[in-house]
Amino acid sequence: MSGPTRILAIADSDSYVKWGAALLAQAPEDWERTLLVLASPVLPSSDQLDAALNGMDHLGAPTIVDLSALAVRISKTQPDVVLLSVRGPLVKVVVRAVVGAARVRPVIVSGLPGISIPATRKAIAHRAQVDLFVLHSRRETREFSALAERMGIRQIFGLATLPFLPHKSPGQGQDGDVIFAAQAKVPWEKDDRLALLSWLAESARRHPYRRVVVKVRATRGEAQTHAERHDYADLMTELDPPAPQNLVVAGGAMSEHLAGAAALVTISSTAAIEAIALDMPVVIIDDFGVSAALINTVFEGSGLFGNSADIVEGRFKRPNRGWLEDNYFHGPDQDDWVHGIEDLLVQRASGDFELKPLKHGAFGGVLRRAWDRKRALGRFDRSWSGSIALVIGTPARWALAVLRRLKRMMRKPAAARQDDEVLTTEQEDISELVEQPR
Structure with a gap:
């Protein structure tokens, strides 16, 4: 070449x-x-x-x-x-x-x-x-x-x-901001999000000399990888008592927020790995559990899990060194x-470079390919074939999902547990591809 x-x-x-x-x-x-x-x-x-x-x-x-x-x-x-x-x-x-x-x-x-x-x-x-x-x-x-x-x-x-x-020293030390790295999918329920905001608000009240920043990936009207049901900026107005002035919601680059931070709080965001790289203390919130659905099982053994009391009191943690080598x-x-x-x-x-065949998701020929394209690109696919395939394919997809669920219920517990992983990721695909208002 x-x-x-x-x-x-x-x-x-x-x-x-x-x-x-x-x-x-x-x-x-x-x-x-x-x-x-x-x-x-x-x-x-x-x-x-x-x-x-x-x-x-x-x-x-x-x-x-x-x-x-x-x-x-x-x-x-x-x-x-x-x-x-x-x-x-x-x-x-x-x-x-x-x-x-x-x-x-x-x-x-x-x-x-x-x-x-x-x-x-x-x-x-x-x-x-x-x-x-x-x-x-x-x-x-x-x-x-x-x-x-x-x-x-x-x-x-x-x-x-x-x-x-990042490859630089952290910024403000213990008097800098506390960053909460928000995620679209976890926690999912409104009550859980309000509870989390209330803990951050109480932490801000007890430490008035520093900001507590709810760092979001998207503001109203912006799209992101996963759809978000309950926006933190909207939920701030529902806090009782009201949020203190040093609790704020902000977008922007995570690297810029971490440059002025003292600590990071999250449920499972990759921002925790960025903070660790800066030798910054972290709390991985475990009040909602530790599970594959919360994407936080990777932190088992890290020594970083903490609860709402740790957030309120400002007790942040350092990772176990043995965990680091195997994890990032x-x-x-x-x-x-x-x-x-x-x-x-x-x-x-x-010259011996054939494309590997698809083992899953290939059935359906031209109609399936049009359906894949329309489902992934939404209004950005303007083809008639895509529109027709979506009309035909969507009901069939949901019917297949119902049949698979019934089949799972009839299986042995071990097999059902194995398929839980598939069900979770199918639900992720649907939520990821919802076209959001622009």
Whole structure:
């Protein structure tokens, strides 16, 4: 192969833009690196793009393209590597567009933008056709590899240090802000969110010399990777007694908030890993439990779990050193994702580089492909075939889900527990793809 390796990253939501851009920054400097944003129902606002790309000026402002324009771009530029930094259900849609437009199929890479424990069947099934699946800890690689083997899916996994981990000293010390890293999906219920806000408000009252910041990913009218039912800014008005002035809701880049912070509080946000990298104390809230649904089982053994009393009193925690090595803080010499791509480029040059077939979600032919596209892109897919497929496919999908649930209820408890993982991720797919008002 002559000339530098050309790698094109395609991203959709704000969290995937942040991950894709940061992973591009880890690629070799002599590679030609480009970032595009795919128009979809979770298209970030300009403020969200600015926050996601904070500190990555070398990439420039990304071009926003629809699926047709993306295919034209692939046809013209013929990248060697395509990084799919998009939500799971969109991966196979973009793979089809890329493969259809490329004269020589590029190496296709994908991954997950943060904490990915527990490993889920859907995460693997959606990315079954990619050549390299990037993960960020030894534990993630171990658990995903074991699950892929059980599913009968041949997959290569690459290890990369979580690409947006900061590499500088923390800012304000113990008198700085306390940041609560909010998440769209956890906690889900309104009462739980109000309870959490009330603990933060009480902490702010007891420590009037510092701000308590509810750091959100999106403000009203902005989309994000997961739909959010109860907005924290709206809930603030329902607090009784009213919120103190030093409890605030704010957006923006997490890196900027952490630069002036004393501690971080969350249920399961990847921001906890960013805070640990800054040697900042953390509390992982366990009042709502520890479970796969809360995405916080990864913190078992970390020593970071705390409750509402810890938040109110300002008792923050440090991680157990033994937990760090297996969870996101391995040595950089263990990263092998670039080496994995280089091996695949050699295989590509040999001519023996067939696209892997889809093992799940391929039934239905042309109608299924149109349904996949419409479901993932919403109003950004303007094809008649997509609209027709959605009308036909949606009732069939829900009927199939009901049949699967009935089937689960009739199985033995062990088998039912195994399928709980599938049910959870199917519900995630539906919530992720709800088109939000713009």
